[in-house]
Amino acid sequence: METPTTARRLERLPKAHLHLHFTGSMRHETLVELADKNGVHLPHSLAKEWPPKLRATDERGWFRFQRLYDIARSVLRTPDDLYRLLREAAEDERAAGSGWLEIQVDPGGYSSLFDGLTSTLELMLDAAAAAQRDTGVHIGLMVAANRTKHPLDAKALARLARQYAGRGVVSFGLNNDERRGRAREFEGAFRIAKRAGLLSAPHGGELGGPRSVRECLDELGADRVGHGVRAVEDPYLLERIATRGITLEVCPTSNVGLGVIDEIDRLPLRRLxxxxxxxxxxTDDPLLFGPRLVEQYEIARSVFGFGDAELAELARMSIRGAGAPEDLKKELLAGVDTWLASDPG
Structure with a gap:
């Protein structure tokens, strides 16, 4: 462990953000304002006792988490609402020093409002392009299937993502409760996405154990795994991840919020x-968990003793694992070196 003897400002450290869900990126004040504007009643846990107290290790807890997420999604009613969400998300990323945001979207959650899957994805791509122009933060979209739905739905999304590969869509994911949909059931959808040149980034190893991660690697050809922290329970699997360079999208405050770990110091960040x-x-869903990206790096520093050289390496890892263009990766990596060579403070 490196002894942290310096304290360079973490918001000045260039980095990439690879695990942020579309609705979950919303600012709390925006949620409250849009709910009032669009006539959506927010439960007390979203309106007054924010962030809500969550735990998803049992079915009832996951149902409550999903219900709150669905309520939050319901405040987004118009194209302007989507444009605002992405602009504000990009502003928050800029404030955190993030030069690349890869945001997860399931167009199916909004398609009934915006005339179908294709028009919904095009609207999101337009909103992302506008946010990028306004803030300077580069944005790529991950089209993510819902593992609680039928695998044929995932194939439809993969075909849609394939159409926009190289035009704003950079990766394909699989989210929701991994206990309710095995990764291997979605192999066909990921085969379509991989053949289109999209990165494979399914969730695994969060509420499910090492088997969930192995299936992501073996069946879905994962380039990254969303969460993946429970791979630490299988030393051989962990060695395999390290050897193959599979990026784990680790979300510390989310893991506490959903009960994956009881306390933040139990996160196996240092071991990984x-x-x-x-x-x-x-961050996963800062709308429901609170802290944003800089706070995750602060946890690495203050809880796990990561020094500035190690924090810089974490930032490099995020950039290397991104679906960003190579020239942008080189620019961000050079910025990390500049940050580390700068004076503290």
Missing amino acids: YEAGAPIALG
Whole structure:
């Protein structure tokens, strides 16, 4: 462990954000304002006792989490609402020093409002392009299937993502409760996405154990795994992840919020790092968990003793694992070197 003797400002450290869900990126004040504008009643846990107290290790807890997420999604009613969400998300990324945001979207959650899957994805791509122009933060979209739905739905999304590969869509994901949909059931959808040149980035190893991660690697050809922290329970699997350079999108405050770990100091961040697993710190859903990206790096520093050289390496790992253009990756990596060479403070 490196002894942290310096304290360079973390918001000045260039980085990439690879694990952020579309609705979950919303600012709390925006949620409250849009709910009032669009006539949506917010439960007390979203309106007054924010962030809500969550735990998803049992079915009832996951149902409550999903219900709150669905309520939050319901405040987004118009194209302007989507444009605002992405602009504000990009503003928050800029404030955190993030030069690349890869945001997860399931167009199916909004398609009934915006005339179908294709028009919904095009609207999101337009909103992302506008946010990028306004803020300077580069944005790529991950089209993500819902593992609680039929695999044929995932194939439809993969075909849609294929149409926009190279035009704003950079990766394909699989989210929701991994206990309710095995990764291997979605192999066909990921085969379509991989053949289109999209990165494979399914969720695994969050509420499910090492088997969930292995299936992501073996069946879905994962380039990254959303969360993946429970790979630490299988030393051989962890060695395999490190050897193959599979990036784990580790979301510290989310893991506490959903009960994956009881306390933040139980997160196996240091063990994953020292085993050589590439790590990209993420926030998952700051709308429901509170802290944003800089706070995740602060946790690495204050809870796990990561010094500035190690924090810089975490940032490099996030950039290397991104679906960003190579020239942007080189620019961001050079910025990390500049940050580390700068004076503290």
